[in-house]
Amino acid sequence: MAFLGGIILLLGTIYSVRENKILKVLCVFGRSSLLMYILHTTFDVFVFQKFFGKQTLLPFAGLYFCHLIVLWTIAYSVQKITKGKKLPFILTLILGG
Secondary structure, eight states: OOHHHHHHHHHHHHSSTOOOOHHHHHHHHHHTTTHHHHHHHHIIIIIIIIIIIOOOOHHHHHHHHHHHHHHHHHHHHHHHHHTTOOOHHHHHHHHOO
C-alpha cells in the first residue's frame, strides 16, 4: 500500500514541475533519444578517440560539455525541422516524434 501511495505522490510531483525550464531542456534529449544514442556513439568512436585520445579530467569535462551542447543543438534543430511533418516510420523512430 505504501508503494501505491508513493507512486501517487510522485505523479503529483511530476505534474507540479512539468513547466520547469530545466525539464524542457532535457525533454529535447528525451524526444530524440535514439538519434542521441547513435550520434554519441559515432562521435565517441570516430572523433574523440581518433583526435583527442586519453584526456585528464578537466580537459575531458570541457570536451564533454562541448559535446553536450552540440548534441542538444542537433536534437533541437531536428525537432524544429520535423515539427508538423509526416515522416516515414523509421525516420520518426530515429529522429523522434
